[in-house]
Amino acid sequence: MPRSTIVILVVSAGALVLVVFLGTQGLDRASLWAGVLGLFLAIFAFSGQVWSTWLAPDATGRRHAPDATRATDAEAGGTGSSGAVEADLSDERPDPGWHRPIRIRALSVAAAVVCVVVAVVLVVVVFTEEDDGGGHPDWVQVRTGExxxxxDGQTFDLDTGSVGGEDAPEGDLLLSQRADRLGAREPGELAVVLPGLRHDVRRCLDATNWDGTIDGFHDLRRGTELCVRTVVGACAMITIEEPPDVVTRVFTFRYTLWERR
Known part of the structure; x- marks a missing residue:
């Protein structure tokens, strides 16, 4: 199998693994890992250019070298007889790797430019994304937790980020029924929302499927996002990092809490 094919297969497999890993992180962290993907694309573009221009072997099995290197080799051969020098010079044939058709070189450069542009855009999006309190002027972000x-049988206070017993008066959430039901302290409510790029209070404000409890909590997958409306009118978004099951009866999550200005 040609080395170029092996390189393409390895790079493609690496990209596939990275995309799968990105999906498992939950869409709230997609922008972070998009930066990693952008860096990967940039490295791939640079590697492709180096391979096609400098390292790919020609028809004789030799690797390409700059003209200056070949000229030096020819000069070094001049220490022998004149016939040997003439033989060396006669063997100097145009290197097909250095005289590729313009179309192929243009496509190679264009592909590299596209990869670099995509990489730059992704990195800029990641590092210039500002936290504006959730994207709504009437709400301000007041707390986060990871x-x-x-x-099972515990409550969670979104205001303080603390865990309490089942009867804790300040608990906003209660996990019960062998960790298969998540409930909100009345009159608070819960809603499962569609995946998004990050925690944004507008996604909670647009939710319509509010209820006091979520049954079948074991069936929710990693990365599922929930919204909570608390008793005092605050709003929170929760991302499930590790859902509970019948054995552990514990779930791991991160959240963002907003309050009205």
Whole structure:
């Protein structure tokens, strides 16, 4: 199998693995990993250019080298007899790798430019994305939390980020029924929302399927996002990082909390 084919297969497999990994992180972190994907594309573009221009072997099995290197080699051969020098010079044939058709070289350069442009755009999006409090002028972000754990029979206070017992008066959420039901403290409500790029209060404001509890909590997948309307009128978005099951009865999550200005 040609080395170029092996390189293409390896790079394609790496890209596929990266995309799958991106999907498993939950869409809220997609912008972060998009930066990684952009960097990967840039490296791939540069590697492709180096391979096609400098490293790809020609028809004789030799690797391409700059003209200056070949000229130096020819000069070094001049220490022998004149016949040897003439033989070396007669063997100097145009290197097909250095005289590729213009169309192929143009396509190679264009592909590299496209990859670099996509990479730059992705990286710029990642590092210039500002936290504007969730994207709504009437709401301000007041708290966030990551890698938080809630077990069966426990409550969670979104305002303080603390876990309490089942009867804790300040708990906004209660995990019960062997961790198969998540409930909101009345008159608070919960809603499952469609995936998005990040936590945004507007997605919660647009939700319509509000209910006091979510049954079948075991069936929710990693990356599922929920919205919470609390008793005091605050709004939160929760991303499930590790859903509960019948054995562990614990789920891990991260969240963002907003309040009205």
């Amino acid at each position: 890698r938080l754990v809630l077990a």
